[in-house]
Amino acid sequence: MIHAFSMHGVNLALDVNSGAVHVLDDVGFQVLQCYSQEGKPVHEKLEKLKEILPEQVILEAMDEIQTLIGEGSLFSADPYEDYLPQWSKKTVVKALCLHIAHDCNLRCKYCFAGTGEYLGERSLMSLEVGKKAIDFLIENSGNRRNLEVDFFGGEPLMNFDVVKEIVHYARSREKDSGKRFRFTLTTNVLLLDKEKRDFINEHMHNVVLSIDGRKEINDAMRKRVDGTGCYDRILPLAKTMVEERGHENYYVRGTFTRHNLDFGEDVLHLADEGFEQISVEPVVASADSGLDIREEDIPRACAEYERLAKAYVERRGSGRWFNFFHFMLDLEGGPCIAKRLRGCGSGTEYLAVTPEGDLYPCHQFVGQTRFRLGSVFEGLNGNPVREEFYQANVYEKPECRTCWAKFYCSGGCAANSWKFNQDIKKPYKVGCELEKKRIECALWIKSQEFAAAEGE
């Protein structure tokens, strides 16, 4: 299988199974279009092409295509399916998302957590639950050494003393358990005072700072309880935080909705404000919210990604470097193929813990009792729904199986699939279209960087 496309005047072909990427001139591209997905030239198409191109030139390009097929970097076969059983072994739990506070000091309009309380009451995690969660992770992680703990909410800074105690407790258990913890915290920044920043900078491997971009965009969504926007408070605090972290291991993270399909402006705004690690992502919201990205919005959103990709390359090439999270693609290294088949690991190696200690497949499933997987006190409860998460690799999802993007997307977001299709194996179409466009952009960016490096 291959995926051939053009963007900003560049023709590209991705060989899906080998990961090879090729840039083609117009002749090469037209000739390639005359091949079937099995890599066989289609006679009628070639005949048609002969009407507009000299036969000699067509044969030349076919020769090159044949060489690449011979090398296994075009129309290559899928060598992975045989390995599936080996890669589908039951995995251990290696990451927990701790819902430190089901409460929030903002009332963001798109909040999937119902402005903090999820589907339950407003509540804070106790230290007892937090410690149990660490014990649970140690006990359920087998031989795995690196463990991850995300402090999440609601707003975790509303219960920061417990965050600190959990960190100290986990560290105190590293030696006896032979584990190493990595902590991350996601915050809306409002309460990020000096003392908290210092603690976070000392102990957290990564920090995610929520801000949507331009002031008017941010403030239309991210409102305080009294209805006022938070931009003016959070922007300087976020800058200070990033400064104090030495501009490393952080993300500023925003959400875009159908009301700002020109979200590229928000990304560039954040870059203009001096942030270098930026993620702005489509909202996960249901159809009745009025905020969800709809099928009719896809063309605009895709055009915006392409526009952003162009600005991205220009800036990175001219001393205004920044990273846009969804354009990062490590073609050379990157995760192994086994990882690419299953993606986020929700429900299997990654679980969320509520303030009460209940376990769910991930933060997006919290409160939906069908998905309750146990608690940190009783352990995993054997809920058969977990089996569905184990099985949900890209080969088991009909849409993904035949999708060119499967080894980069890894099968999409189970929470989105559930929200829109009540089936974790049926991906959310809008999400797919945006993801595929982002991957195309990332590949185009590679072609530009390659050309720039060659030119030097």
Next chain:
Amino acid sequence: MKHIKTINGKTLNRDIKEAGCGECQTSCQSACKTSCTVANQKCEKK
């Protein structure tokens, strides 16, 4: 080659036998967290 230039070689299938050690980071591609998309992750072995 005249018409086609390869900018990335066959990188996906090269470590197929060693794949799946499981030490890598978890990742989430949507929602408000560390939000790693999979393809940009690092492998812990390298």
